[in-house]
Every structure is written in C-alpha cells, then in structure tokens.
Amino acid sequence: DAKTTQPNSMESNEEEPVHLPCNHSTISGTDYIHWYRQLPSQGPEYVIHGLTSNVNNRMASLAIAEDRKSSTLILHRATLRDAAVYYCILRRNQGGKLIFGQGTELSVKP
Amino acid sequence: EAGVAQSPRYKIIEKRQSVAFWCNPISGHATLYWYQQILGQGPKLLIQFQNNGVVDDSQLPKDRFSAERLKGVDSTLKIQPAKLEDSAVYLCASSFPFSGNTIYFGEGSWLTVV
Numbered sequence: 001d002a003k004t005t006q007p008n009s010m011e012s013n014e015e016e017p018v019h020l021p022c023n024h025s026t027i028s029g030t031d032y033i034h035w036y037r038q039l040p041s042q043g044p045e046y047v048i049h050g051l052t053s054n055v056n057n058r059m060a061s062l063a064i065a066e067d068r069k070s071s072t073l074i075l076h077r078a079t080l081r082d083a084a085v086y087y088c089i090l091r092r093n094q095g096g097k098l099i100f101g102q103g104t105e106l107s108v109k110p
Numbered sequence: 111e112a113g114v115a116q117s118p119r120y121k122i123i124e125k126r127q128s129v130a131f132w133c134n135p136i137s138g139h140a141t142l143y144w145y146q147q148i149l150g151q152g153p154k155l156l157i158q159f160q161n162n163g164v165v166d167d168s169q170l171p172k173d174r175f176s177a178e179r180l181k182g183v184d185s186t187l188k189i190q191p192a193k194l195e196d197s198a199v200y201l202c203a204s205s206f207p208f209s210g211n212t213i214y215f216g217e218g219s220w221l222t223v224v
Contacts (some may be wrong), residue, residue, distance in 0.1 A: 030209060032209040032210045034212075036213075042218075043201055043217050044153070044203075044215045045215070046212050046214070049210065049212065051210065087152065089213075091209040091210075091213070093209040095158075095165050096141050096158070096205065096208075096209060097155075097158065098143065100152045100153055102151075102152050103152050
C-alpha cells in the first residue's frame with residue numbers, strides 16, 4: 001500500500017525559507033499530494049495540494065518531483081506562527097482514502 | 111462558508127462508560143471521515159463514509175466503536191464501553207469525493223477516559 005515518509009522534526013530561523021520534504025515512492029498516477037498543518041489543540045489546516053505541476057498559493061509553494069515520488073513544501077519566509085506539525089498526505093482517487101505521513105514538527109526560532 | 115462542526119469539544123468519562131461524538135460536515139460534502147489522533151501521533155482513520163455508505167472501516171474496533179451517517183449528512187461516532195486507551199482527539203473531516211478536492215477538518219473532540 002502507498003505510504004509517505006517525512007522527517008520527524010525540523011528547525012528554522014524566523015524569516016528564512018523552509019523546505020519540508022516528503023517521500024511517496026509508491027504513489028499512484030491519480031493520487032493527489034496534499035499538505036496540511038496542525039497547530040496545538042486544533043484540527044489540521046489545509047496548506048496546499050497538487051498533482052504533477054508545482055503549485056503556489058499565498059501560504060506556500062509545493063514542488064513535485066518529475067517522477068512524483070517526492071515533494072517539498074516550501075515556506076518562503078518562516079514566521080513564529082508557522083510552528084506546527086506538517087503532514088504530507090496522499091489522497092487516492094479511487095475511494096478518496098487519505099494516506100498520512102507521520103508528520104514533521106517544525107520549530108521556528110526568533 | 112461554515113466549517114466542519116464537531117461536538118462536544120471536550121469530554122471526560124470513566125472507563126466502561128459510553129460517549130458519543132457528533133459531526134456536521136460542510137454542506138454538500140459527500141465524503142466524511144472520522145480519525146482518532148492519540149497525543150503525539152498522526153491521525154488514524156477509523157471510518158470513511160461516502161454519502162450514507164461505508165467506504166472503509168477496516169481500522170474501526172467494532173466491538174466497542176460504531177458510527178453512522180443515516181441521511182448522508184451529519185454523523186455520530188459512539189464508543190461503548192470506553193477504555194483508557196481510547197483517550198484521544200476524534201477528528202471529523204469532510205470533502206467532495208474527487209482526490210483533488212480540499213479536505214476540511216473540524217477542531218476535534220477531546221476525550222479523556224479515567
């Protein structure tokens with residue numbers, strides 16, 4: 001079955017870019033790659049998602065490898081409010097199942 | 111747009127008691143998920159509905175957990191009898207069914223079993 005692999009934790013300095021990696025080597029052709037983040041005591045919050053092409057929105061950018069076996073979430077300028085657990089999730093087209101990674105806990109130092 | 115509503119937000123019960131959690135998804139969302147998230151871990155799927163049908167309940171402990179979505183809108187998750195290891199946050203999420211659609215999570219229902 002498909003799975004995603006993420007580092008357990010990462011550190012960043014405030015106002016510097018952050019690159020959060022995710023490996024999903026068993027991804028299927030129609031699976032979308034979603035990224036969510038979870039602040040303490042809250043439910044996961046949508047960040048960005050994509051299929052094949054790189055994606056940008058006001059929160060972040062998503063870089064997807066050409067073979068789709070990995071992706072990177074890019075926060076262009078980390079702020080203290082970006083400190084959270086970031087989840088890389090595959091969403092199956094067949095049945096809509098969500099496959100969670102273990103999450104990366106991002107800490108941001110002032 | 112209203113988000114995914116969950117209640118109660120917090121619940122403390124004794125072991126062997128029962129508890130029920132309610133979820134009202136975003137209007138029009140056919141897909142509804144219930145997740146269990148133990149402190150410090152990622153969410154674990156309990157059950158997934160498509161309208162009022164069950165898509166996946168393979169990880170639902172059916173001897174004590176049950177869930178329903180009778181009219182294909184709101185959903186209830188019940189635990190009876192509760193065990194200490196059921197202490198967790200129960201997250202409800204909803205979405206349109208296409209894999210490229212955004213999934214919306216509720217704030218979660220925090221359960222402590224003592």
